[in-house]
Amino acid sequence: MRENITIVGGGLAGLTAAIACAEGGAAVVLHEAHRTLGGRARSTATPYVANDGTHVFYSDGLPWRWLDERGLVRPYAPIRPGHLARVRFRRDGRLTGRPPAGLLRMVARRGLTAPVDEDFGSWATRRFGAGAARAAARFLGVVTYESDPGRLSAAFAWERLRRVLAPRYPAARYVAGGWGRVIDRMAARARDLGVRIETGSRADRLPEGRVIVATSLDAARGLLGDDSLRWESGRSVLLDLAVRADPRDMFLVSDLDEGGFLERYSLPDPSLAPPGESLVQMQMPMRPDEPKAAALARLERIADLALPDWRGRTTWRRDAVAAGRSGALDLPGTMWRDRPAVQRGDGVWLAGDQVAAPGMLSEVSINSALAAARAALAS
Incomplete structure (x- = not known):
């Protein structure tokens, strides 16, 4: 039996x-x-095939x-060189194709081990400087759903930074x-x-x-x-947009000012949106006691940079708050x-x-x- x-x-x-x-x-x-x-x-x-937040397998x-x-999990949509050419970082309110040099120096240290007992902000500042530590913490917003990743265990944050930003080979997979x-x-x-x-x-x-x-x-x-x-666990506001396609639209924006994130999922996988439209998913970690409307306003500022005139092109929209359902911290x-x-x-x-x-x-x-x-x- x-x-x-x-x-x-x-x-x-x-x-x-x-x-x-x-x-x-x-x-x-x-x-x-x-x-x-x-x-x-x-x-x-x-x-409009939108996941419940920014989803990717590694x-x-x-x-x-x-x-x-x-x-x-197959087939998955491949990331092509042309997609990577439309990746940007938000720094000082503007989009740039260059991440901070300090951040690049950090991820080059693949063999480095971070301590469990110290917070990431203090450890990274001591090892790499305050600017690199801030940039790394903001970058981690997308995988922590947390407005202040610097307060997390250095070992926890460092493992995620290395896996996302410096894999041995392109590891992200979009089913x-x-x-x-x-x-x-x-x-x-x-x-x-x-x-x-x-x-x-x-x-x-x-x-x-x-x-x-x-x-x-x-x-x-x-x-x-x-x-x-x-x-x-973390707390973030989520925003999904379908917009009429525009060749100026970015593929991915990592917000090193406030920790937000934007990704045009339908670029590698056009089946997610109707022909002539793009599906965009966005996330912004919410500050303590921050209202949803305020976090959404901050998130929309990233859309203003990455998706020119997006409000006039929007064909579908939804938003939500992910609180306590974004994994362990x-x-x-x-x-x-x-x-x-x-x-x-x-x-x-x-x-x-x-x-x-x-x-x-x-x-x-x-x-x-x-x-x-x-x-x-x-x-």
Whole structure:
């Protein structure tokens, strides 16, 4: 008889855990409270296929390899030299093609190790100077969703800076058709393996037997009745725009003034928007107690620089605030092992992007889900 494992949550972590458990021979049931799977990996429907925030996979880690081995992330849209020619940095209120020299010197130090116990701002200032430290902290806004990355653990911030800005080879991967395609493929593979997926099925109490809780920490805290399930996360305003195409539009803008970010996703993947239009996704980390409208105004100033006359060309728009749903942030003195543990005891395991697992952003969800599945199968 096959062992039964229940998965609560149908996002990237839940589907990863379901596939891994089913591949290990378990009989799996997955409960998702919403009518659609995906969680924060959902994409909007055509004609404007926008992810829930700026999403990209990195091919230099285990999560990508695990997905790729199962045919879940291809084809992906390649980044061509012409795209890179339309990359800019915002510095002192203007766009430039040149990053600060101090930032380039930082990322050239690939073998350097940063301390866990010191904040990134102090460590980077001491090693590289105040200007380079500020530029690096602003650059990190896109992968931390945090308005002050300098306050984070130096080891945490340095790992992300090196991976994003100085990979050994171009590691960013844009899945053709958006992340919703990945979710559809994962769901299909899970069903092919015999996983029973129940959408619109909210777990108000912990199911009996072996359970992997693959939800946000907020939801897991209520389901498990464990108030210790908390960890620091970021807060950003998100803006999606569809605009009529203009050859002057930039592909990517990294805002070294305020930490914002703009990316025209439909440049490498035209299927994301109707012919003659471009899909642009933007993000701005919000300052403490900053209203949404103020953060949006700051974000629109980047659009003014990168997308000339964009207001008159806009055909679709949406905005949102991402608070506490943008992955784990490690403060000085902490690292990923200090986050809420995967193993909860009594046949319960935890998975998600704020759980004790290595990786960056969504990679934490996949790594923690794989760890939870291995433990559940072995228990």
